[in-house]
Amino acid sequence: MIVTLRLVFIAFLAAIIGTTGWASSVVALWETPRSVVTHPWFVATLVDTYLAFLTFWLWVAYKERRWPVRLAWLAGILLLGNIAMAIYALIKLFRLPADAPIERLLLRES
Numbered sequence: 001m002i003v004t005l006r007l008v009f010i011a012f013l014a015a016i017i018g019t020t021g022w023a024s025s026v027v028a029l030w031e032t033p034r035s036v037v038t039h040p041w042f043v044a045t046l047v048d049t050y051l052a053f054l055t056f057w058l059w060v061a062y063k064e065r066r067w068p069v070r071l072a073w074l075a076g077i078l079l080l081g082n083i084a085m086a087i088y089a090l091i092k093l094f095r096l097p098a099d100a101p102i103e104r105l106l107l108r109e110s
Contacts, residue, residue: 002100006093013086020083053077056085063092063108 036042057077061070076084096104 001102002093002096002105003098005105006090009086009089009093013083013090016082016086049081050078053081053085059106060088065108 057074060073060077064070064073073084073088077088092105
């Protein structure tokens with residue numbers, strides 16, 4: 001399971017970086033048209049996304065014991081979104097042996 005999750009998160013990270021790189025090469029983020037930024041579905045999606053980021057961060061805050069580390073990951077997640085989340089998951093996954101049970105990923109280490 002750990003190896004599969006490593007591959008999944010590597011694919012996610014590659015897809016996110018690739019898509020972000022492509023979008024950035026087409027138009028700068030700050031040039032997003034006002035009609036897009038003020039559209040109700042854009043706003044709803046943004047709220048949904050950031051609440052998901054905070055939900056993921058609650059797990060990170062549970063896993064990490066030190067507040068400076070927790071806050072650094074919060075900043076990373078809020079600024080980089082799923083890129084930071086995939087990196088966090090990959091760090092945790094590559095620290096585990098391939099045959100580790102999934103609980104070792106999900107639960108705080110004693």
